[in-house]
Amino acid sequence: QVTLREAGPALVKPTQTLTLTCTFSGFSLSTRAMCVSWVRQPPGKALEWLARIDWDDDKYYNTSLKTRLTISKDTSKNQVVLTMSNMAPVDTATYYCARIPPDRYGNSRPFDYWGQGALVTVSS
Amino acid sequence: DIQMTQSPSTLSASVGDRVTISCRASQSISSWLAWYQQKPGKAPKLLIYKASTLESGVPSRFSGSGSGTEFTLTISSLQPDDFAAYYCQQYSSLYTFGQGTKLEIK
Numbered sequence: 001q002v003t004l005r006e007a008g009p010a011l012v013k014p015t016q017t018l019t020l021t022c023t024f025s026g027f028s029l030s031t032r033a034m035c036v037s038w039v040r041q042p043p044g045k046a047l048e049w050l051a052r053i054d055w056d057d058d059k060y061y062n063t064s065l066k067t068r069l070t071i072s073k074d075t076s077k078n079q080v081v082l083t084m085s086n087m088a089p090v091d092t093a094t095y096y097c098a099r100i101p102p103d104r105y106g107n108s109r110p111f112d113y114w115g116q117g118a119l120v121t122v123s124s
Numbered sequence: 125d126i127q128m129t130q131s132p133s134t135l136s137a138s139v140g141d142r143v144t145i146s147c148r149a150s151q152s153i154s155s156w157l158a159w160y161q162q163k164p165g166k167a168p169k170l171l172i173y174k175a176s177t178l179e180s181g182v183p184s185r186f187s188g189s190g191s192g193t194e195f196t197l198t199i200s201s202l203q204p205d206d207f208a209a210y211y212c213q214q215y216s217s218l219y220t221f222g223q224g225t226k227l228e229i230k
Contacts, residue, residue: 037219047160047168047211049219060218063125096167108215110158112179114167 002026004036004097004115011121012087018120022080022097029055029075033102036080037111038071040093048093052100053080087122094119126150126214130222136230141202145225147195147212156216159188159197162209162224171210172197202227 008020020038027034038050051071052060061069070083080097095118098111127150137143147157155175160168170179172188175195185200199206207229212222 039221046223047162047213047221049221052218062218098167107174108156110170110173110213110215111160111168112170114169117167 002099002113004099004113006095006097006115006118008095008118008120010119011123013124014088014122016087018082018084018087018091020082020084020095020097020118020120022082022115024078024080024097024099024115027099027101029053029073029078029080031055031102033106035100036073037098037100038080038082039096039098039111039114040091041096041117042090042093045093050084050095051082055102089122092120092122126153126217126220128212128214128220128222130210130212130225132225133223134226134228136228137202138230139202139204143199143202143227145197145210145212145227147190147197147222149193149195149214149216152192153214153216155191156214157188157190157195158213158215159186160211160213161206162211168211 004024012018034055037052041047051069053071053073068085073080098114103109129148131146157175159172162168171182176188187198189196210225214220
């Protein structure tokens, strides 16, 4: 059974750095072509992809947020960590982590399992 | 970056109706398109991938079509559980979501 769960502070102050941890089970990030992504959703708004980390430690970022994001993994702990620097009120959102499974033909795949989300509010 | 445009943003319909949601990509994405359903306070749920492949466990009243830049999600006969928000997503070049369609009860 695949599960993912996000953890982090519910409230951060402007200019602070946000650190979110995704802890997962039911799969391994050492499996070839397995990936984990982060997605966020401001209240009442659309989903926005943030970052992806692959089984081989390749990393990809949303171009408009790239300078503020860092994604990393601890395979032994089944965790993926996202940091976002210089937080502002517009970054208030629910942050999700999601799994991207491998494809036996090497094709791209969408997000098949998601965590429940972590609401982060940015306010002084 | 690839942009995704969904329409309509809001759709009012009744149980039993057939509804269609459209999604347009700013450049060709072949068939690398997914559809998600999201209910309030919940994570998105994958419905369809590769434009027309139904995810395991998803009812057959959901279907997807299209390729290149034009895609549609069709629900053949709306059920009470289907009233939710729907998002398209391209995964041809990293990822982009559409702005969403809220399907509400008429």
